[in-house]
Amino acid sequence: MLASLAAKRPTQIDRLRLQTAPPKEGDKRAFSGQTCQAEAIAPDDLATILRTAIEERVDQRVLERVLQQERRICRELTEKFAP
Numbered sequence: 001m002l003a004s005l006a007a008k009r010p011t012q013i014d015r016l017r018l019q020t021a022p023p024k025e026g027d028k029r030a031f032s033g034q035t036c037q038a039e040a041i042a043p044d045d046l047a048t049i050l051r052t053a054i055e056e057r058v059d060q061r062v063l064e065r066v067l068q069q070e071r072r073i074c075r076e077l078t079e080k081f082a083p
Helices: 002-007 010-015 043-057 060-081
Strands: none
């Protein structure tokens, strides 16, 4: 899934100058057009693309509530079990 998020946008393929190829015969994945390899993307570019794709799909308010709860639980456990 993440690899498809990384290279699904034609502008990214052009900007990153990725080589494309037709899908392999028998490939049943749901996409049209050319394919490219996620491995051909520089690690820092791939990290940025994936981070952006994930952040676009995560409700930041929910994430912040979960992180606050996690910090609270960590404090409580530390207070309870710390020497």
